[in-house]
Amino acid sequence: MRQDCQIVFHPMNRVISVQPGTNLLAALRSANVQIESICGGKGECGKCRVIIDSGDYHEKRRTQKSHLSSEERGRGYRLACEIVVSGNMEVTVPVESRIERPQILCGLLGECDCGGMAPSVRTYPLEIRSDPVFPLSVRSIRLLNYSGPRPTISEAMYQKITGSDTRLKALLTETDGYPELIDLISEEEMKTPxxxxxxxxxxxxxxxxxxxxxxxxxxxxxxxxxxxxxxxxxxxxxxxxxxxxxxxxxxxxxxxxxxxxxxxxxxxxxxxxxxxxxxxxxxxxxxxxxxxxxxxxxxxxxxxxxxxxxxxxxxxxxxxxxxxxxxxxxLPNVSRFVGGDAVAGVLSSGLHCGSELSLFIDLGTNGEIVLGNKDWIASISCASGPAFEGAGISSGMRAMHGAIERVAIEPDSGEAHVMVIGGARPRGICGSGLIDAVTGMFKAGILDFKGILKSHPLVRTGHAGPEYVLVPAAESATGQDIVITQPDMDYFMDSKAALCGGIGVLMKKYRLKVTDIRHIYLAGAFGAFVNLQNTVAFGIIPSFPFAEVHPVGNTSLKGAYAALVSLEKRREAQKIASMMVYIDLLVDSDFIEEYTAALSIPGKEEYFRDSSGEGDAL
CATH class of the missing domain: 3.30.420.480 (Domain of unknown function (DUF4445))
Incomplete structure (x- = not known):
C-alpha cells in the first residue's frame, strides 16, 4: 500500500493528506482552499498559480510555459492543475491566486414589500376532540382558522397528536402543491416560523x-x-x-x-x-x-x-x-441559459407589470437580458459576464479586497490613477475598474476604434505582445506589473460585442429603436458599481436617451424573497417563465451581423448617436 503524502498550504497553514498521484488542484479543493480556477483545471486560464516551496511532484502537461515566464518558473511558480503529487510538499498560494473577502451584493434589508404576506408555511391552532365513549381515543382533529383541502399527515405526526396532553399548534406547508402538516409544537414552545x-x-x-x-x-x-x-x-x-x-x-x-x-x-x-x-x-x-x-x-x-x-x-x-x-x-427556469434568477429579476423589478417597454440587464458570470412589458417578454443570454467581472483577463480578479475598482486615465499622458477595494496595494483589476480603464485608454488614444493597442509611451511589448502598464510592479501587492494586454483587449472586445450585439438582436426582432425604451433595470454589481457613462461610451450597452435607469440590486435574492413570503408571487413567477420567449444567440441568424457591428468602439451609429459618453444620458 502506498503511503499518503502530506501537503502543507501556506499562508493558511492548512495540512492535508492525499494519495500519490493526486492532482494538486484537487488537493486544494479537498482542503477547502479557495483558489482561482476559471477553466476548472484544464490548463487554459493560468489562474491557479501556486509557488512550490519544496516537495516531490511531476508536471502533468507542458502548457505551463504559455502562462508562466521562465523567471516565474525559476521562483517556483507552477499551475496547480498541472502538478501531480508524488511526495510530501509545501505549497504557497500567492496573493494573486487567493479568493478572499469578496464584495458581494445582498441588499434586502429595508426593501421588503411584496404587496401582502401569503407564505407557503403557516401556523394554525389545533383542536383535538376525544371520543366521549373512549376518552383516550381521538375522534377528530381540526385546524382552527384554516380553510382548504384536508392536509396530509404522516403516521409520526398522528402519533404525536394522540400522545400529547398539551395544546398544540400545527405547521402547515403548501409548497409541494398540496397542504402538508410538517410539525406539531406546543403553544408554549411555538416560535414564529x-x-x-x-x-x-x-x-x-x-x-x-x-x-x-x-x-x-x-x-x-x-x-x-x-x-x-x-x-x-x-x-x-x-x-x-x-x-x-x-x-x-x-x-x-x-x-x-x-x-x-x-x-x-x-x-x-x-x-x-x-x-x-x-x-x-x-x-x-x-x-x-x-x-x-x-x-x-x-x-x-x-x-x-x-x-x-x-x-x-x-x-x-x-x-x-x-x-x-x-x-x-x-424559481422556474426558462431555457438552458436563462434561469430562475432572470425570472426573479423580472418578478422583483416589475418589468412584467407596466405597459412601457423596459430592458432588464443582469451581468454576472453569465449575462441575461430581458426586454418587454406586461404583454410580452423576450430574453437572451450571452457569455459576456465573466469579462465584466475581471475573469479571463491576465491581471483580472473578482471584486474583492485588493481589486482595482475605479480607474481614471489622464487624456494627455495616459497615466492611470486607481482606487482599490480596501485601500491596500492593488492585486489586480475587477470588472468596474476594467470598464473605466479601457474607456480611458480609448479617450487617451491608447486604443484605436477596434480595441487595438497603439504605439504609446506606456505601451510596451510583453510576454503576450503589446501591453499597457496600469500599475507598475513597485506599486502592486504582488510585486508584478498590473497590465492590460492585447489578448485581454481581444477578449474584452469580444465580450462587449456579445452583450451589445445581443441587445441589438432583441431590438431588431421586435423592430424597436433605442428611443422606444423607457426603463432600464440594471441588476447586481453591474448596476451598483459600474460607471454607466463609461459603459455607454465604450459601446458595452447602447445609449437609451429617453430611458429612466434603475439600479435594482440583487434581484435574484429579491425574487427569492418575494416567492418565500407570497404564494401569489410564485404564481406570477410561473406565469413569467411560461410567457417568456428565449432567443438562442448561438443559432440566431441576426446575431453575427449585430455582433460584428459591435466590434468597434462604440458601435452602430443608430445605437450611439445620442450619446458622447458625457452627461446623464443613457
Missing part, C-alpha cells in the same frame, strides 16, 4: 433570513460558491458534471456553501437552523440543476427542452440543514 431567501450564483451566494409572519428580514449574509474551484463558467461545470462523481461533488459543494452561509445568518439572527421552515432559491438553470443533483448535460444542446416549472424537493434530501420537514423551492 422563519424561512431563507437565497441567491445561488455561479460565483457567489447571498441569503436572508425572513420572518414568515411579518416579512421582516432578520439578517443577511453572503459567501463564495465553493463550486468555483471546479470552473468559473457554467459550461465548465456542465462538463465536470458529466459523470456521476463529478455531479456528486458539485452538488455537495453547493450544499456545503449554502449550509455555511445559513450557519452564519442564523448566528447573526440568534436562531437555529431547525427554526427554518422553507428555503426559496433564485439561480440560473445550471445552478438549480446542480443543487437538485440533476444532470445538466443536456443543456449543452441548442434545442434543449428545459422544464419551466419550479424544482421542489425536501431540503434535507439535498443536504441542506433546515427543519426536517422544510422544502426547497427553486
Amino acid at each position: 422563519l424561512g431563507i431567501a437565497l441567491d445561488l450564483g455561479t460565483t457567489t451566494i447571498a441569503c436572508a433570513i425572513v420572518d414568515l409572519e411579518s416579512g421582516i428580514v432578520l439578517a443577511e449574509e453572503a459567501t463564495l460558491n465553493r463550486q468555483i474551484t471546479y470552473g468559473e463558467e457554467v459550461i465548465t461545470r456542465i462538463s465536470f458534471a458529466r459523470n456521476a462523481e463529478g455531479l456528486r461533488l458539485l452538488q455537495q459543494a453547493a450544499a456545503e456553501s449554502i449550509n455555511y452561509v445559513i450557519t452564519r445568518v442564523t448566528e447573526s439572527a440568534g436562531v437555529q437552523p431547525d427554526d427554518l421552515m422553507e428555503i426559496c432559491i433564485g439561480g440560473n438553470t445550471v445552478m438549480t440543476h446542480l443543487i437538485n443533483a440533476i444532470d445538466p448535460g443536456y443543456l449543452e444542446l441548442a434545442d434543449a427542452d428545459v422544464q419551466r416549472k419550479p424544482f421542489i424537493r425536501k431540503a434535507q434530501a439535498l443536504g441542506i440543514n433546515l427543519h426536517s420537514g422544510a422544502y426547497c423551492y427553486c
